[in-house]
Amino acid sequence: MARLDVLLIVRGIGALLLAILAGALLAAAAPAVEPDPASPDAAARGAYILRAAGCASCHTDHAGGGAFLAGGRMLSLPWGAIAAPNITPDRETGIGGWSDEDFVRALRDGKSPSGRTYYPAFPYTAYAAMRREDMLDLKAYLDTVEPVAAADRPHELRFPFSVRLFLHPWRWLFFEREAAESDPAPDERLARGRYLVETLGHCAECHTPRNMLGAPKRGSHMAGTRYGPGGASVPNITPDAETGIGPWSEADLVFFFRTGFTPGGDDVQGEMREAIDDGLRHLTQEDLEAMAAYLKALPAIRNRVSTAVPAPAAVSFGDDW
Ligand code: HEC
C-alpha cells in the first residue's frame, strides 16, 4: 500500500474517532429534549415552560454540583432554610410515581399527593394560574428527564415556621386563586407578557416587598426590596423614571434578559443571573419582547431601593419592622 493511502486511512479513522467523541460530549451537555414552544411534542413544549418558569434554578444544586432537577439546594428565608426536593422521575426519591393530577394539584393548590401543604417558598401562589395544558406539558417533559436517586434534604426552619400547620392561616389570608387568575389584558402581547412575568416567571416573588407575615405587599407590586431572598437587595422594576426601569427601552430589557447586562453596563449577579442562565435567555425573541412591553406598562411606583447590604438582624423582620 502506498504511504499516502495509509496516511489517508489513519486520518480517516482519526476523524471518525473525533466525530464519535464530539457526539458523545454533545450528548452529555445537551438536554435530551430541546425546548420548543411550538413543537407538536408535549415534552419539547414542556421543556420550554420549565425554562420560562425557572424551575431548574431552585431544583438543581448548581453550587454543590448536583444533578439536573435532583434537588438539594437550600433556599434561605428569614426563618431558616428550606430544601428544594428532587423532582426527577426517580420512583423512590423523586416524583416518578406521580400521576398528572398529583402534579397539577402541587402546582395549583400547593398540596402533595398525601395532602401535605407546601411552603410557599415553592412559588405555587404564582404557578396556580398556569394553564392546565402547560402543566401537563411540563409533566410530560419531567417524565423524560434522567431519574436520579437522591433523598430530599430536611428543611432547617425555626419554630413556629417548622410546623406545617402554621401554613393554614397563612394560606387563608394570602392565597387567593381567583386573584391569581387574570383580568382581561388590553391586547394579546400584553396578555402573553403578563403570563410570562406574573405566572411563569414569578418575578414578584423576589421583586415585590413583603409584609411581616411574608406575604407580598399589594400596593408595591414589583417595586423592589432591600430584603430579598438570601438578604439580597432587589431592584424596583416598575417603570418609575427615577427609581425604577423608566429609562430602559424595551430593547434594553430584552438585551438584559438575554445577557444579564444592564444599559449602564453592569453585569447582573446572584439569583437574577441564575434566572437568566437557567431560564430567560432561552426564551423566544417574541416572548422576551412581550415581557418587556408588559413591564413597561406596569404602574410606576416610586421606591428607591438601597443597595447597601442590610444587617443580618434587620433581614429577619421584613420591610414592615
Ligand atoms: C423559588 C424556588 C422554587 C422554584 C422556582 C420552583 N420550586 Fe418546586 N419547590 C421548591 C421548594 C422549596 C419545595 C418544597 C416545599 C415544601 O417542602 O413545602 C418545592 C416543591 C416542589 C414539588 C413537590 C415535590 C415533592 O416531593 O413533594 C414539585 C413537584 C415542584 N416543586 C415542582 C416545581 C416545578 C415544576 C417548578 C417550575 C414550574 C418549580 N417547582 C419551581 C422551590 C421551588
Ligand code: HEC
Ligand atoms: C430569585 C429572585 C429573582 C427573581 C425570581 C427575579 N429577579 Fe430580577 N433581580 C433579582 C435581583 C437580586 C436583582 C439584582 C441583581 C444585581 O444587581 O446583580 C435583579 C435584577 C433585575 C433587573 C435589573 C434592574 C436594575 O435596575 O438593574 C431586572 C430588569 C429584573 N431583575 C427583571 C426580572 C424579571 C422580569 C423577572 C421575572 C421573569 C425577574 N427579574 C425575576 C432577583 C430576582
